[in-house]
Structures are given as structure tokens and as C-alpha cells.
Amino acid sequence: MWLKTLQAPPEQEVAVSVLPTPVPTPEPVMAATAPTAGSCVDWMQQAGITDMVDASNIFMAESGCRPTATNPSSAAFGVCQSLPGSKMAVSGADWQTNPVTQMRWCDSYAQSRYGGWSNAWAFWSKCTGGECLLDK
Numbered sequence: 001m002w003l004k005t006l007q008a009p010p011e012q013e014v015a016v017s018v019l020p021t022p023v024p025t026p027e028p029v030m031a032a033t034a035p036t037a038g039s040c041v042d043w044m045q046q047a048g049i050t051d052m053v054d055a056s057n058i059f060m061a062e063s064g065c066r067p068t069a070t071n072p073s074s075a076a077f078g079v080c081q082s083l084p085g086s087k088m089a090v091s092g093a094d095w096q097t098n099p100v101t102q103m104r105w106c107d108s109y110a111q112s113r114y115g116g117w118s119n120a121w122a123f124w125s126k127c128t129g130g131e132c133l134l135d136k
Helices: 039-046 052-063 086-092 099-114 118-126
Strands: 002-005 013-017
Touching: 039 052, 039 099, 052 099, 052 118, 086 099, 099 118
Parallel strands: none
Antiparallel strands: 002 013
């Protein structure tokens, strides 16, 4: 804070504080290739998934909806535990870090292999005793 004395007759001199002009703070910019902010629901919406209940059931069961989840015994990777994870590269070069890219791949996979998320979840739900991978 700066103090400045205004020129006035001596009996009327007043000290006035003058603040420097504030510099605007730039808005944070998220990299387009790694939208790690947000929630599983946000990512599903961005990926265009319409059956969020069944998709979420699978994502939560497979990885806790963590885009960097890795299965140490199989090397399955990502939100839906693709095996190998590199399959998701067809959906984007940022497949290792971008949950939306991963979910787009997962959505395509669920649609083509099972006919949709409800069938994928029905299949997944029938699996018992340990690991149940969507991609067998």
C-alpha cells in the first residue's frame, strides 16, 4: 500500500492510501489432452456415454474409475482395465492419461462386443471367483 499526501492548504492536508492497480490473475488452463479434473460422471458425459449406470458399475468395479489404475498381475490398464492398455491408442494418443479417451474406447468396445453397457454389465456381473475381464 502506498501513502500519498494530497496538496491542500496545511490545515486540510489528508493522507490517502493508494493501492497499486491489481494485475488480473489468469484462469488456470487444463491441457486438452489430460482432463484429470472432474469426476467419473463428468468424464462419461464428455465421452458420450449414455448408459452411465451400467458403465459406472463396470468402471468402479474394475478400477475405481481411476485412469491410471494398473493390474499388477495382468498389466490391464485404465478406467475399464483394457488388456493390453495400448489398445486404447486407437481412440487417442493420450490414452495413458486421459480418462475421456479411455472411456470412448471402452464405450466402443462395450457396444461392439456386448451390444451395449447393460449387456456388458450383465456379463461382468455373472463372473465369479477373482478376475473378470471384459476383454477375454
